[in-house]
Amino acid sequence: MSNLPNVPFLKFIYKPKNELEKGGRTEIPAPRQSSEPERRCPNCYKSVPLSKISANMSMCGCGYHFRMTARQRISLICDTFEELWPGVVSNDPLGFPGYVKKLDTVKVASGELEAVVCGKAEIDSQPCCVFIMESYFMMGSMGSAVGEKITRLFEYATMNRLPVVGFTVSGGARMQEGLLSLMQMAKTSGAVRRHSEAGLFYLTVLTDPTMGGVTASFAMEGDIIIAEPGAMVGFAGPRVIEQTTGKTLPKGFQLAESLLEHGFVDAIIPRPEQKEKIGKLLMMNKAVN
Amino acid sequence: MANPKYKSAYEIVKTARSGQRPTGIDMINGCFTDFIELHGDRYFSDDRAIIGGLALLYDIPVTVIAIEKGHTLKERTEHGFGAPQPEGYRKALRLMRQAEKFKRPIICFVDTSGAYCGIDAEERGQGSAIAANLYEMIGLKVPIISVFIGEGGSGGALALAVADKVWMLENAVYSVISPEGCASIIWKDIKKAETAAEYLKMTAYDALELGVADEIISENGLGGDEFYTMLKDKLKAAADELTAFDGLADARYKRFRKFGSYDEITIETEEHK
Numbered sequence A: 001m002s003n004l005p006n007v008p009f010l011k012f013i014y015k016p017k018n019e020l021e022k023g024g025r026t027e028i029p030a031p032r033q034s035s036e037p038e039r040r041c042p043n044c045y046k047s048v049p050l051s052k053i054s055a056n057m058s059m060c061g062c063g064y065h066f067r068m069t070a071r072q073r074i075s076l077i078c079d080t081f082e083e084l085w086p087g088v089v090s091n092d093p094l095g096f097p098g099y100v101k102k103l104d105t106v107k108v109a110s111g112e113l114e115a116v117v118c119g120k121a122e123i124d125s126q127p128c129c130v131f132i133m134e135s136y137f138m139m140g141s142m143g144s145a146v147g148e149k150i151t152r153l154f155e156y157a158t159m160n161r162l163p164v165v166g167f168t169v170s171g172g173a174r175m176q177e178g179l180l181s182l183m184q185m186a187k188t189s190g191a192v193r194r195h196s197e198a199g200l201f202y203l204t205v206l207t208d209p210t211m212g213g214v215t216a217s218f219a220m221e222g223d224i225i226i227a228e229p230g231a232m233v234g235f236a237g238p239r240v241i242e243q244t245t246g247k248t249l250p251k252g253f254q255l256a257e258s259l260l261e262h263g264f265v266d267a268i269i270p271r272p273e274q275k276e277k278i279g280k281l282l283m284m285n286k287a288v289n
Numbered sequence B: 001m002a003n004p005k006y007k008s009a010y011e012i013v014k015t016a017r018s019g020q021r022p023t024g025i026d027m028i029n030g031c032f033t034d035f036i037e038l039h040g041d042r043y044f045s046d047d048r049a050i051i052g053g054l055a056l057l058y059d060i061p062v063t064v065i066a067i068e069k070g071h072t073l074k075e076r077t078e079h080g081f082g083a084p085q086p087e088g089y090r091k092a093l094r095l096m097r098q099a100e101k102f103k104r105p106i107i108c109f110v111d112t113s114g115a116y117c118g119i120d121a122e123e124r125g126q127g128s129a130i131a132a133n134l135y136e137m138i139g140l141k142v143p144i145i146s147v148f149i150g151e152g153g154s155g156g157a158l159a160l161a162v163a164d165k166v167w168m169l170e171n172a173v174y175s176v177i178s179p180e181g182c183a184s185i186i187w188k189d190i191k192k193a194e195t196a197a198e199y200l201k202m203t204a205y206d207a208l209e210l211g212v213a214d215e216i217i218s219e220n221g222l223g224g225d226e227f228y229t230m231l232k233d234k235l236k237a238a239a240d241e242l243t244a245f246d247g248l249a250d251a252r253y254k255r256f257r258k259f260g261s262y263d264e265i266t267i268e269t270e271e272h273k
C-alpha cells in the first residue's frame, strides 16, 4: 500500500482496536454536557455532534467520510440542479411479500421516491447530467425505476451532448423485483455505451458502499472512475465471501484504497476537493463536436 | 411458478442443480463438430469454469462459450464448480470480440450458481469484468444466442446472456439471487428458500412470461441424439435468421431497453441550489 494518497483517514485501516492496544489510555474525552444527538466515528471513535458533522460535509474531524443523502450531495457538488423524472417510481411487478409496505416506509424515512436522483446540473460552471444514488432508500438498490431513470439520463445526455457524472451507492440489484432488476444491469450498460460511442464523457464517483449489480454494471463503466476515501466497493459482499471461503478477509479488503492499489479506480478524491476536481475533469474531457 | 409438469419452483431449482444433467461441454459435443478449444484471457490465466473456442454448426463456423460445472467431483473441482473467475469473463469477451472480427455467430451455454465469490476474484475485479461483458455484448454486431441449460445465477449468468435470443431448457432457472440467499436476507431463515423460489419467479416459464427468455426448450430425450439434433437445428435456424438481419446491435439494445416495470407519477420539479 505504498502509492496511497496522503489522507488521514487511511490510518483507520491500521488503527489499534482500543486504547490499550496502542499503549495505554491517553485522553479520556470529557462527558459532553449538551443533549445534542451525536454519532460515533468508526475511525477515531469520538462522538461527534450531528450539527458538526453536517457543517463539515458529513465528515468527522479525523477525515472519516460519513454517508450523505443524495440531496446533501447535490448541494455540496452542484452550482445549479434541475431534477429530471422525479415521478418514476417502483411498483411491485412480482407481488413480492412486504415490498409495497417496505417502499412506503422508506419513502417516508428517506424523503425520496426512489433510490436515485437524476438531473441536469452545473458543476463548477460545467454543464452536465448528474445522477446520485440514495443510500437511505433501500440501500440504493437497483430496481426497474432506478434502472429506467439512469437509462433515461444517459439517453438525454446523449441527445443533448452532455457529460454524465454519477455518484454510486448501492447494495446491488433489488431482489424484490427478481429478474427485472437483473435486466437493469444490461439496460443501463447499453445506455452508457451509446453515450460513450457519441464521444461523450462519463465520470463515476464510487461512494460507500457500492456493491453487487451496480458495481458489475454502470459503476465500473466510467471513462474515469474516482472513489471517496474508505468507500467499500465490490461485487460479492464481505460476509458472503467469508462464509463461502472460510478465509479471514485481509485488512482494507474492498476499500477504495485497495481498489486503487489493484488498478480498478483512477483516483481517490476526498469530499472537500471533489467539486473542483470534478469540474476540472469535465473541462478536460469536453466532447469534440 | 406455473409449469406443465406441476413441479414447485424449488423442485425445478433442485433439478437444475442436479449433477445428472448435460453440462456445457456435453452441449458443445452434442451440437457442434470440430470443436477447437481456445484458452486464456491474455492477462492472467485460463479459467476452467468457462470453456470457449471455435466449432462448426453444420457448415458454419461459430464461437462457442460454455460454463462448465463437471459431472464427477474431480471434474467439478477442476472446473471450479462452474463459478467463473474474472479471467473466465475476460476470456469470453476476448473470444466474442474475435467472433465479431470474423463475423461469426456466438453461442453461449449458461450454467452457473453465480460468479466466483472469493477474495482473489474481488481483488482482480469481478465486478469490473462482468460490467465489461455487459457493455461490450450489448453493442456486438454479430448474432448472440444464449441457452440456459441449468442454473442462471445473477450477474455471473447475465455476463454471458446479453443476447439476441435467450432460450431456457424446461428445468433451467434464472434469478437475481439464489432462493437461499433471498430467504436468509428477507426472512433470516434459509429454510424459507422454497417460498423464496416461488416469489423470485425464476423458472423458465416465469422468465418467458417476463419476456426475459424468448423460448423454452423441451427436455424430451435430454442428452440423447434426438435432443441434440433438435437443438442443433434450432441453433442453425436462429443463427441464419439473425445473420441475415441488419441492425442487430440496435435490436439488442431495444430488447433490453424495454425491461422494467415502474409507475410514473406527476410531481412539480423542484430547483435545488
Ligand SMILES: [Zn+2]
Residues within 6 Å of the ligand: A041, A042, A043, A044, A045, A046, A060, A061, A062, A063, A064
Ligand atoms: Zn473520526
